[in-house]
Amino acid sequence: MEAASKQERTRLSADDWELGALELIAEQGVSALAVEALARRLGVTKGSFYWHFRTREALLKAALARWERDDDRALVADVDPIPDPRERLRELFRRVAREVQPHRIYAALLKALDHPQVLPLMARVSQRRMDFLALAYRQTGMDRTTALNRARLAYAAYVGFLQLNLTLGLPKLSHEEFDAYVAHVIDTLIPA
Amino acid sequence: MEAASKQERTRLSADDWELGALELIAEQGVSALAVEALARRLGVTKGSFYWHFRTREALLKAALARWERDDDRALVADVDPIPDPRERLRELFRRVAREVQPHRIYAALLKALDHPQVLPLMARVSQRRMDFLALAYRQTGMDRTTALNRARLAYAAYVGFLQLNLTLGLPKLSHEEFDAYVAHVIDTLIPA
DNA sequence: GCAAGTCAATACGCGAAAGTATGGATGCTA
DNA sequence: TAGCATCCATACTTTCGCGTATTGACTTGC
Numbered sequence: 001m002e003a004a005s006k007q008e009r010t011r012l013s014a015d016d017w018e019l020g021a022l023e024l025i026a027e028q029g030v031s032a033l034a035v036e037a038l039a040r041r042l043g044v045t046k047g048s049f050y051w052h053f054r055t056r057e058a059l060l061k062a063a064l065a066r067w068e069r070d071d072d073r074a075l076v077a078d079v080d081p082i083p084d085p086r087e088r089l090r091e092l093f094r095r096v097a098r099e100v101q102p103h104r105i106y107a108a109l110l111k112a113l114d115h116p117q118v119l120p121l122m123a124r125v126s127q128r129r130m131d132f133l134a135l136a137y138r139q140t141g142m143d144r145t146t147a148l149n150r151a152r153l154a155y156a157a158y159v160g161f162l163q164l165n166l167t168l169g170l171p172k173l174s175h176e177e178f179d180a181y182v183a184h185v186i187d188t189l190i191p192a
Numbered sequence: 193m194e195a196a197s198k199q200e201r202t203r204l205s206a207d208d209w210e211l212g213a214l215e216l217i218a219e220q221g222v223s224a225l226a227v228e229a230l231a232r233r234l235g236v237t238k239g240s241f242y243w244h245f246r247t248r249e250a251l252l253k254a255a256l257a258r259w260e261r262d263d264d265r266a267l268v269a270d271v272d273p274i275p276d277p278r279e280r281l282r283e284l285f286r287r288v289a290r291e292v293q294p295h296r297i298y299a300a301l302l303k304a305l306d307h308p309q310v311l312p313l314m315a316r317v318s319q320r321r322m323d324f325l326a327l328a329y330r331q332t333g334m335d336r337t338t339a340l341n342r343a344r345l346a347y348a349a350y351v352g353f354l355q356l357n358l359t360l361g362l363p364k365l366s367h368e369e370f371d372a373y374v375a376h377v378i379d380t381l382i383p384a
Numbered sequence: 385g386c387a388a389g390t391c392a393a394t395a396c397g398c399g400a401a402a403g404t405a406t407g408g409a410t411g412c413t414a
Numbered sequence: 415t416a417g418c419a420t421c422c423a424t425a426c427t428t429t430c431g432c433g434t435a436t437t438g439a440c441t442t443g444c
Contacts, residue, residue, distance in 0.1 A: 011392080011440085011441095012391075012392090013391095029306055031223065034430090034432085035431075035432065035433085036430090037431090044393085046392095046433090047391085047392045047394075048393085049392095050432095050434080051390075051392075052391090055432080056431090056432065056433090110303075110355055111304075111306075112303075113303070113359045114221055114303075114359075123360060123361070123362055126356065126360060126362055127362065130362075130363070145369075145372060146376065149372065149373045149376035149377075150376065150380070152373060153376065153377055153380060153381075155352065155356070156348075156349045156351075156352030156353045156355075157345055157349045157352055158348075158352065159348075159351070159352030159355050159356060160347065160348030160350065160353070160355070161352070163302055163305070163351050163352070163355070164318065164348055164351060167305045168311070168318060170315055170319065171322070171344060177337075180337060181341045181345075184341035184342065184345065185341075185345055188342070188380070188381070189380070203411090203420080203422080204422090226400090227403085228401070228402090229401090236421090236422065237423055238402090238422095238423090239421085239422045239423045239424075240422050240423085241422095242402095242403070243421060243422075246403095248401090248402065248403090
């Protein structure tokens with residue numbers, strides 16, 4: 001029967017700790033990832049933690065690696081098969097605007113770029129995503145440099161959007177206003 | 193003669209601590225603002241600090257208030273007198289791209305939105321700046337909602353640009369490439 | 385059913401940083 | 415130059431979080 005909530009009360013594995021770490025990062029940021037705090041969340045003490053991981057940094061490393069491997073790729077994969085580049089971009093924009101939740105970890109990591117573990121990770125991920133954008137723009141007929149610049153602009157707008165919306169809570173828009181905003185972004189950043 | 197460098201070796205005032213705090217924030221972020229670390233930078237011990245301020249939070253509050261009052265306003269003030277709205281926007285974009293240094297504090301604060309002192313401050317500042325943009329766009333002939341949306345987009349692009357460029361160091365562009373990028377942004381976000 | 389392996393609890397050491405207590409040094413003013 | 419206010423140093427105390435050491439308990443293979 002295995003009670004549905006988090007109180008499984010079974011023993012934990014390294015995976016459980018990694019997933020819990022990612023949740024905590026999404027909610028409160030990288031700096032809030034403390035061993036004893038996470039242990040409390042998982043219903044154990046840190047005696048358990050140090051059996052699975054050597055240090056806190058090791059957990060962070062594992063959690064970040066998991067994120068880069070799993071969660072991150074799902075994003076682009078969904079829209080990648082769309083043949084028409086304009087429609088692919090439009091759908092990507094719409095998805096990002098609609099499903100903000102999966103982007104919370106990304107936003108949290110964005111605020112932890114000081115950390116030596118996070119910086120190279122984000123450099124890789126951001127580069128990949130910008131390459132994805134640049135390719136799509138190129139396929140719409142833009143020349144090479146224009147496509148690159150537009151990709152940079154679009155990605156910067158994405159990053160800023162995350163900060164302003166998720167973290168800062170600005171601008172506070174109604175559902176209709178928000179849809180209109182997304183439509184405006186698509187009109188402005190995707191060539192007709 | 194008063195040796196030119198920072199080793200003034202005179203006694204300090206609350207202002208000195210506030211300015212030092214802002215420097216430290218710009219360089220290493222809000223979380224790096226520690227009492228003893230800052231005291232070392234200023235060549236004194238924390239015995240001095242606790243004479244001028246009751247707590248660390250009090251210093252942060254004062255430093256942030258000073259920033260909101262002084263540094264922040266200088267930005268927009270420079271371009272505000274430009275009568276033609278398009279030229280005003282173009283000049284603003286160019287300035288932001290050229291003089292990244294004054295934006296380092298803003299970028300640092302952007303990464304500290306968790307902090308209860310920082311959040312409302314940034315909400316105010318960001319709102320003011322977006323209003324400034326919206327007004328300029330409105331004056332170019334856009335209707336009200338379009339101008340608002342474009343202002344939001346432009347501001348998000350600015351915020352993302354700061355993160356990607358200042359903090360992440362991406363993309364690494366040559367001087368020419370960078371100029372071309374700025375030109376592209378201006379072409380894309382400012383109506384002809 | 386008993387050893388080895390796996391997971392967890394408790395108690396402790398340690399360093400970083402905030403804040404306190406107190407006394408000393410320096411400068412301004414009468 | 416006496417005296418007061420201002421500024422700073424030193425030595426604490428407290429808190430928090432990482433990491434270690436030790437022991438206990440449950441599970442699994444043989």
